[in-house]
Amino acid sequence: MLRADGLTKRFGDKEAVCDVSLTLKAGELFGFLGPNGAGKTTTIRMLAGLLTPTRGEVRIGNHDLERAPREAKKLLGYLPDKPLVYEKLTGREYIRFMMELYDMPSDVLDEAESYLHAFALDSAADDLISGYSHGMKQKIALIGQLTHRPRVLLLDEPTVGLDPKGARTLRETLRALCEQGVAVLISTHLLPVAEMMCDRIGIMVSGRMIASGTVVELQSRYHTDASLEDLFLQLTDATEGEPAG
Ligand SMILES: Nc1ncnc2c1ncn2[C@@H]1O[C@H](COP(=O)(O)OP(=O)(O)OP(=O)(O)O)[C@@H](O)[C@H]1O
Ligand SMILES: [Mg+2]
Numbered sequence: 001m002l003r004a005d006g007l008t009k010r011f012g013d014k015e016a017v018c019d020v021s022l023t024l025k026a027g028e029l030f031g032f033l034g035p036n037g038a039g040k041t042t043t044i045r046m047l048a049g050l051l052t053p054t055r056g057e058v059r060i061g062n063h064d065l066e067r068a069p070r071e072a073k074k075l076l077g078y079l080p081d082k083p084l085v086y087e088k089l090t091g092r093e094y095i096r097f098m099m100e101l102y103d104m105p106s107d108v109l110d111e112a113e114s115y116l117h118a119f120a121l122d123s124a125a126d127d128l129i130s131g132y133s134h135g136m137k138q139k140i141a142l143i144g145q146l147t148h149r150p151r152v153l154l155l156d157e158p159t160v161g162l163d164p165k166g167a168r169t170l171r172e173t174l175r176a177l178c179e180q181g182v183a184v185l186i187s188t189h190l191l192p193v194a195e196m197m198c199d200r201i202g203i204m205v206s207g208r209m210i211a212s213g214t215v216v217e218l219q220s221r222y223h224t225d226a227s228l229e230d231l232f233l234q235l236t237d238a239t240e241g242e243p244a245g
Helices: 040-047 069-074 091-101 108-118 134-146 164-179 191-197 215-221 228-239
Strands: 002-011 014-024 029-033 055-060 076-079 152-156 183-187 200-205 208-213
Touching (some): 014 055, 014 208, 029 040, 029 191, 040 055, 152 164, 191 228, 208 215, 208 228, 215 228
Parallel strands (some): 029 183, 029 200, 076 152
Antiparallel strands (some): 002 014
């Protein structure tokens, strides 16, 4: 569903992302890990078509993101690390706005209502978003993205700010979407969560993807039965500080 080849991004003379390739199959949940400043957000913004890569290309479904951005982006849902939602709308108005933007049929409204309920937002759904907490804004932004039924979902640190119930609902929602064939990529610093819910993991350090695979594959490659957290710390400590270029 998603394929990135040789993605590279330079800011001035700094290479924030260097030669990153990844594929996401339909129904797969990919966990994108890495220390602060590793290049996760920069990579996700290139995958979402918001940042032009210095080199490399992205395909979403059968569409090249650069040559056919409209078709590619139709398949795409993206939740940025800092959710941008129209503060002057109520939660429900925002959902309707997103549905109209993507020309979605009205039965999606029932689906959105059930998400509002699952994420405990129904009682606040007619309040202005400007009065929402950070976690509530995350939730309404996510529901807004789900209303256009994306085939590829990119979530940048979606668990930040969510309460325990919200975090569990998010995990259950993402699993259900994967079962419907949606390809999901999430970046997170919560390694036990990544270990629990992701099919595959990619670890990024200093702009490079230094390891990827299932947790079992990573353990066997590095001859360890350590938890993902221990493995992550081992790999990132060993790699950080090496020049990225
Ligand atoms: N617009 C920009 N201009 C210059 N440098 C940038 C820009 N955006 C990101 N960078 C740099 O690129 C590098 C990667 O940043 P990025 O935000 O992708 O990291 P991250 O892995 O998402 O980190 P975190 O875990 O803290 O969210 C950092 O060194 C950052 O300072
Ligand atoms: Mg980031």
